[in-house]
Amino acid sequence: MIDAENVVYDYPTGRALRGVSFVVRAGAVLALVGPNGAGKSTLMRCIAALDTPTRGAITVQGIDTKDDPRAIHASLGYLPDIYGLYDRLSVRRCLIYAARSRGVPDADAPAAAEAAAVRVGLGDRMETLAGYLSRGLRQRLGIAQTLVHRPRVLLLDEPASGLDPEARASLSALIRSLATDGMTLIVSSHILSELEDYCSEMLMLRGGEVVGGGVVRLDGGTPKPAEQDGEAAPATPAPILVRVAFAVPAAELLDRLAALGLTVSRIEEADAILALAPDPDAETRTLSALVAAGLPVRSFAVVRQSLEETYRAATSAQPSGSDR
């Protein structure tokens, strides 16, 4: 769906992106994470064909952003981190204008505006001027403007910035519902807990470079070949973490687990966290091996690694790059 290959972007003051390559599969909700100045917004602007990479190429749904930026604009929705609205226009007129300027036929624009407003929960405020909306409702109107032409790809740059907890929760619900409809989303934030609820994959940037080996699947699943849109930098599956509790504190537990060829991530008395290869049969195979070895297994459960843990694990191994 989105394929970036060796993307370099230079500002007059310095290099913002340094050879970024990744593939986002259709239907993924990708968390684009990294510290301030990592290049997240620049990368999003390049994907949206607002900025042209100095080197490298980005394709969205097979269209190169350099060759046909207008087709890219018609095929995706992009909400920048800082954006304005036409404050003296009503919600209805903002959305009708957004629809018509994104190529929706004149006759269909009012219905598209209505549908987008209902989608984001602004259906009852169609005649309210944008300037009179609260911060959370303005954010919803901004998202509705990006959705009104029914794009298959949505880019949201720091969408929860400045929202109160209630507005954040409703934004999360909205993003989950868009993902359920099969939309491909890239959501950037430097607050990882915001992204935890709805993201299926993560791409980490630091100093304009991809860290952690590329797109990381957060569910620990192995990407199927059919899910990958290209050859470059396919999603790297994260290891499956399993918490195993033993019935009695096993003496020499660490040695016995190591003898079975298992990678022990952490061990505390009778509990051990094992890191398994991201293989669909790994859990069954490991449990069988533990039981066969005579270890008294009391419970065996997969631990979902938090976004923050995955991020820390990936970035701790990599030296910090320079920010622009």
Place this chain on the structure above:
Amino acid sequence: MNPELQRNLWLEGPPRRLIGTALVPALVFLLIWLVDRGRYPYAVVIVGAALFIGAALIWAPREARAAVTDEVYARTWDFQRLSALAPWTLTWGKLVGARPGPGCWRA
């Protein structure tokens, strides 16, 4: 209608202002007729040409430029750049419809 022109009319074109815009040239030509009374056959043509040059070639581009400056200040310029409209459609929508807001005076 051109979407950009329609947006400008929504924003800047309440009926009173539109009527005023039509009345100004009408009053100018009325004034010429009152003063000239047909003595100088080319007076209307010359004044009309001057009005056209002033409005279409000086005033409208200035307003359109100021409107773009306003968009940058209001942070809606990226939204405009994401438009799927052809450049000329966007341009004439601004040339015909744009009136500057307060942002133009900061430019």
